[in-house]
Amino acid sequence: MPTIVYIVLAAVVALGAGIVLGRLLAGKARQDQEAQAQARAQQLLQEAEEKANRIRDERIQQSKDKFRQLKNEFDLDSRRQKAELEADLNQRRLGIQEQEQSIKQLTQTTQRQLEQLQKKEKDLDMLRDKIQTESQQLREKLETQDEKRRSTHEAQLEKLTRQQQEVEEQRLQIQHQLETIANLSASEAREQLVDSLRNEAQIQASSYIKDVVAQAKLTATKDAKKIVLETIQRTAAEHAIENCVSIFNIESDDVKGKIIGREGRNIRALEAATGVEIIVDDTPEAIIISGFDPVRREVARLSLHLLVKDGRIHPARIEEIVAKTRKNIDEEIVEIGERTIIDLGIHGLHPELIKMVGRMRFRSSYGQNLLQHSREVANLCATMAAELGLNVKHAKRAGLLHDIGKVSTEEPELPHAILGMEMAKKYKEHPDVVNAIGAHHDEIEMTAMISPLVQACDAISGSRPGARREMMESYIKRLKQLEETAVGFEGVNQCYAIQAGRELRVMVNADNVSDERAQELSYEISQKIEKEMQYPGQIKITVIREMRAVAYAK
Known part of the structure; x- marks a missing residue:
């Protein structure tokens, strides 16, 4: 038992000694590690300082190089600017020298002129003194002569007074004797x-x-x-009777097939868009455009020209070109009006009246071009007014505007003279001009001196041989009445009289007019034409209803 106790005690002592020794060894190892860590940290710090120094030196060197480069560039810019400045200064110095030289020459010239002026002033002073001396002498001489004349005049006056008294006495004696004799x-x-x-x-x-x-x-x-x-x-003018046909020339007959299109769709679209008849026949290198309205024929002709030039002829393109051409025609109308008033020397005309003057170019009166007729009347009025001593400007203005009622877009049930008078009054024309327009067909009383002049000049222009043709005017009126008759029906969008009035094409709105209603509409229009109009032969009424389906791809 004691032996075990000793063993245990020895083990405990050994364990305690081991623990103490372990702790001592661990502390020493920890101290060694700390020393190594401090040495490593010191080394890292030293390396970091060296690296930072190298980086700082590199950055300092780069900064120096950049500074040197910028300095060199700045020196170059400074030298260049200095050179430019010196060149500019030299140029200015030369300019100043030239100006100084000019000023010097001008000063010398001025000095010479001043000397000449001074010399002339001296001469003038001498001449003035001489004139004053001579004037004084002449005045003294005249005073002497005046004294002599005054004395002579007084003597003659006394003698004349005595003679007048003697004559009066003799007159009284003779009068007394005559009274005695004649009782x-x-x-x-x-x-x-x-x-x-x-x-x-x-x-x-x-x-x-x-x-x-x-x-x-x-x-x-x-x-x-x-x-x-x-x-x-x-004021002689050429006269050309308006016709109802225009010729469109083409380079080759192959173009006719493109204009007609597949199953005639292109030519139908063109006729529907313009309201004229396109005649494609055997006439070589020509297409005939038939229609009574000159504006429609011109739109069709220009549209055909653009389509043939472009080469893309299909219904959508045709409608696009026709719309564009109508816009160009409107601009051309304004240009024609402005050119006309410039040629005639008329100023201050209202823009709407200018537009109406241009629209006269595409209208005719009894076969006579309305613009040509109005220009001629204006010149006739101006010439006669000058001969009679009237206001030439008012006469010329009234002559040009006397038929503007014929081109009104409203087309009311008023005579064109009264309508033109109302329009002139609306756009603040002179009262004499307004009266001359309204009275040139005796619709109102003439109150202005130029009114009978405008009436006479209108008759002169219209009565020239070949100036007018009654059949043409009545024909155009019949075609217009034919179109107006069909436009009055519900659902009708457009209406065109073609083939010299033998066919009436009516375009209707597909949403408002069905196929059955289209047939009824053609019959109703034909019955109304038979009741209200007089015409030779027969008229074909064609009602066109077209349904379009439009979609957009997005």
């Missing part, structure tokens, strides 16, 4: 003499007035004819 006083004799002279003067004046009136009657007609003939000769 009349002087006042009674004077009255009898005045009465006899008055009667004789009245007789002579009446005779003279009769001669003047007779001479005026003889020469008035002659002078009026002379003025009219001279005016017509000075």
Whole structure:
């Protein structure tokens, strides 16, 4: 038992010694590690400082190099700017030297001119003194002569007074003797003499007035004819009767097939869009455009030109080109109006009136071009007004605007003279011009001096040989009435009279008019035409209903 105790005690002692020794060894190892860590940290710090120094030196060197580079660039820029500045300064210095030289020359010239002026002033002073001396001498001489003349005049005046007294005495004696002989006083004799002279003067004046009136009657007609003939000769104009056909020339007959299109769809679309008849026949290198409205024919002709030039001919493209052409025609109308008033020397015309003047280019009156007729009337009025001493500007203005009622887009049930007068009044024209427009067909009373002048010039322009043709005007009126008859029906969008009025094409709205209603509509239009119009032969009424399906891909 004691042995075990000893063993245990020895083991405990050994264990305690081992623990103490272990702790001592562990502390020593920890100290060694700490020393190694401190040494490593010291080494890392030293390496970091060396690296930082190297980086700092590199950055400092880079900064120095960059500074040196920037300095060199700055020096180059400074030298270049300095050179430019020196060149500019040299140029300015040369300019200043030239200006100084010019100023010097100008100063010398001015000095010479000043010396010449001073010399001239001296000469003028000498001449002034000489003139003053001569004037003084002349004044003294005139005063002497005046004294002599005054004395002579007084003597002559006294002599004349004595002679007048003697004459008065003799007159009184003779008057007394006459009164004694005639047994009349002087006042009674004077009255009898005045009465006899008055009667004789009245007789002579009446005779003279009769001669003047007779001479005026003889020469008035002659002078009026002379003025009219001279005016017509000075305002001669060419006349061309308007027709209803335009010719569109093409380079090859192959183009006709493109214009017609597959199953005629292109030509139908073109006729529907323009309202004219396109005639494609065997005529070589030509297509005939038929229609009574010159604007429609011009739109069709220009549209065909653009389509043939572009080469893409299909219904959508046709409608696009026709719309674009109509816009161009509107611009051309304004340009024609402006060019017309410039040619005639008319100023201050309202833009709407200018547009109406341009629209006259595409209208005709009894086959006579309306713009040409109005220009001619304006020139005739101006010439006659100048001959008669009237206001030339007002006369020319009234002559140009006298038929603007014919191109009104409203087309009311008013005579064109009254409609033109209302439009002129609306756009603040002179009252004389307004009256001349309204009275040129005697719809209203003439109150302005130029009104009968406009009426006479209108008749002169329209009565020239070949100026007008009644059949053409009645034909156009019949076609317009034909179109207006069909437009009044519900659902009708557009209506065109073609084939010289033998066919009426009516375009209807597909949403409002069905196929069955289209047939009924053609019958109703034909019945109305039969009741309201007179026409030769028969008229074909074609109602066109087209349904379009449109979609957009996005």
